[in-house]
Amino acid sequence: EQGWAAIIDGVGGTGVVTIGAVLGMAAHLEEKGCGMIDMAGLAQKGGSVFTHVRIARSPDDIHAIRVSAGKADLVLGCDLVVSGAQKVLAAVREGHTIFLANTAEIMPGEFTRSADFSLPVERLKKAISTAAGDKAHFFDATRTATALFGSSLGANMFMLGFAFQHGGLPLSAEAVEKAIELNGQAVAMNVSA
Incomplete structure (x- = not known):
């Protein structure tokens, strides 16, 4: 048994790696074992990013x-296009993996090459639903964060809060909040999210 496993996916520069770091610090504060790996390739800003996180007793x-x-016990899908990638869907086990997907339409680079490009939102949602079954949840975290905080910057942290509220994290609220405080970035907004 290797404990709890999650994939956090999204676009570079939006806090995906930060969410992994917050989870790691929260696990450390609870004296649990934690490991994470960030796969960003050449996508530091604007490309696909995947953070794999494991948390165990030791x-x-x-x-x-x-x-x-x-x-995967949890997929935190911060970008619908990245969430629909085969490498993410393959980690999902129907009926087990909690899959939270942000439905905000963030245009990928393809949009700059074709003004007629539109996101295949329904196809992506169907692929995720097929993989995760009734554990798939879709919502526009970007719109919600903007309405609550006046900025879309809190969207990914809002998704982390949503995961916590749905029993998707093996960590206490106190540890997660303390990890956010230690991170030191937009603390009030991120704790509220």
């Missing part, structure tokens, strides 16, 4: 960090 319980096929 570091000795973690043997691999990368989440393999059917082993």
Whole structure:
């Protein structure tokens, strides 16, 4: 048993890696084992980013960090296009994996090459629903964060809060809030999210 496993996906520069760091610090504060790996490739700003996180009772319980096929307990899909990637869907186990997907339409680079480009939102949602079944949840976190905080910057942290409220995190609220405070960025907004 390697403990809890999650994939956080999204677009570079939007806080995906920060969410992984917050989870890691919260696990550390609870004296749990944690490992994470960030896969950003050349996408520091604007490209696909994947953070794999494992949390277990102790570091000795973690043997691999990368989440393999059917082993994700949570997918925090901060960008619908990235969430629909085969490498994310393969980690999902129907009826087990909680899959939270932000439905905000963030145009990828393809949009700059074709003004007629439109996101295949329904196709992506169907692929995610097929993989996760009734554990798939869709909502526009970007719109909600903008309405609540006056900025879309809190969208991904809002999704983390949504995951917590749906029993998707093996961490206490106190540890997550303390980790957000230690991160030191937009603390009031991120704790509220």
